[in-house]
Amino acid sequence: MPSITLPDGSVRSYDAPVSAFDVAMSIGERLARACVGCFINDELSDLSTVIDADCELKLVTEKTREKKDDPDALQLLRHSTAHVMAEAIQRVIPEAMLVYGPPVDNGFYYDIAFPEDRPLKDGDFEAIETEMASIVKEDRKFTRYDLEYSEGLEKVKSEGSKYKLDNAHAAHRAGSMTLSFYATGEPGKDWEDLCRGPHVPSTGRIGAFKIMSLASSYWHGDENSDRLTRVYGTAFFNKKDLNAHLERLEEAKKRDHRVLGKKLKLFHIDEAVGQGLILWTPNGSVLRKELQQFIAAELEKQGYHEVFTPHIGKLDLYRTSGHFPYYAESQFPPLIERDHMVQLSDEGCSCAQLSNHMKTGEIEGFMLKPMNCPHHIKIYDSQPHSYKDLPVRLAEFGTVYRWEQSGELNGMTRVRGFTQDDAHLFCTPEQVGHEVQGCLSLVKTIFNILGMDDYRVRVGLRDPDSGKYTGDPSNWDKAEKACLEAAESLGVPFTQEPGEAAFYGPKIDFVVKDVIGREWQLGTVQVDYNLPERFDLSYIGADNEKHRPVMIHRAPFGSMERFIGVLIEHFAGAFPVWLAPEQVRVLPISEKSNEYAGEVLSALHAVGIRATLDDADTRVQAKIKQGAEMKLPYMLIVGPRDAENRAVSVRAHGIQKDLGAMPLDNFVSAIAEEYRTKGRSSVKDRFQLVSV
């Protein structure tokens, strides 16, 4: 006789075991029909689950009471759709072996092993979707049944899929004494799958679905294991929601920094130059220069000294730092001295021998620098330091080169040559906490100015079970404590992630999402006890003894390339005035107004505004459209009326209507102010007050 507690605290008692659906029916038929699943004691379950003991029950309906999408309901729906898709795929390609098909953000996927002679092609989508539609139309019930483990295992074995057998073993290892199966319809008659569930009540609940794309994956995520085909799809309760989702994807595509980079002429990647190597066009260069000037000014305030170092360094430098040969895979191959090269070639040295010689140090050469630290360390070490000098803060917009895997390259966000807004701080152990805090506040300042508040902070700590870390455990304790305290003082949520530390020290990373939901690490602050050791760095303490300084690596933007890539998407290409490559465009209505337009342009140039003149022989409507497409902050329409009043008619980005006319001098001073204050005052504000 179960007593069931509902979310509102009310308790319902039943004489006999009841299903969650029965409970819903006893509350109301309409509710029951809207239900797709339930939580029984906080565990997401089938609506058909029979309840025979006291519990808390929360029903899951298609939409929440506020008519919003219910994430739990969508998860049930999508997992169920994954089953329907798998059945449809096996109808089309019967030899397809299913592996694993979970719901994910925005949809679901199913990893499937296809026979080599019959891979899945995107041309198959239509046929599969047709099969899916018919399964949905049949409105078959998802029917669960549980078998005792050994019995279930026999059943899975008899089906002959090593993948499903593996899933069964995994379930057992996780402590499950039974195996659950779901039939899409009637067990023994209809299609079924080993599955933990839960599912929506029946296939008819799937209102709208679409197979999105094919990708590949590895079994167990192991690149040496079987290659699987991952079929991505999505599903919603109705067509309208699906269409809205597809439209959102289209919108996101328009914000993609690779698309906008081309349209707004911000950067170019050229096959002839090389993969992952960014060519900054004039527009993009303006953007980058503004950011660099901004950050350089902030650094000066914080007592940093700017330095410049070359793009290459001797191999031996990186042997000392430990970066070579341990990270040889992710570096550009070394440059070997000419005479050496000739000699080796005459000796008939093989590539493997050459590589060994370089590792052992028998051959000297240079490396494109994969990071700036060794160079900065050598600057620190070029003279003796007193504890009174510390901290020493060396900053450089340093360009580094890393051999990223070709498949990982992505627009500006994953490249092979990039410029870090790098700095290295050398300080006493006591100063670590304070310095880390200074770094974090700098990052926060920058993010605030740019209005980037949608990021997360990750504190990477040691994995207590791993021995890969170097350095004194007591120093680690201190550094981790300092990082956590610093993160706390930031006043934004952060996560602690054991095992995410670098081998030489803990770190704090800033992670932001791009328009399609991928996360990118931007700024980073890392505490390092290792390199000072390796390079035998020291300072003289108050006790007149040598002491080991601690190093802090920090790059608040991460790299100019990745940061600007993310920034393009953040602003959707509509940059604030201080960053906009073209801040103002002057649009004369006809040739008759060209002369006055020229005056306006000169007035803007005189105060350092990046302004251009569109004196093309087209109508002003066309000029406005073009300017709007370039997402210009301001367009000034000037015609005879404006010339007469020495005014400009203002159009601001994001405001459909024109703002009307404003005296030229007022506009000039207002936009100069908007530029200078990085948007804290704007033409738009001023416009309300002063107009003609």
Place this chain on the structure above:
RNA sequence: GCCGCUGUAGCUCAGUGGUAGAGCACACCCUUGGUAAGGGUGAGGUCGUGGGUUCAAGUCCCACUAGCGGCUCCA
């Protein structure tokens, strides 16, 4: 690096074995205009590269190269 998809004019794309196309951008002409595309004419292509099949290849096959979506990786 691996799997799949894609590569045609500056850009976005159509063209599936038989003379290379459209829109936008560009040039010239007409138009001199008041808030998201005025009209006309023209120029622009070794169809990513290299091989192969074929009487004939942008189209089919192979290799390479680059981009995209994932996987793996990211000091």
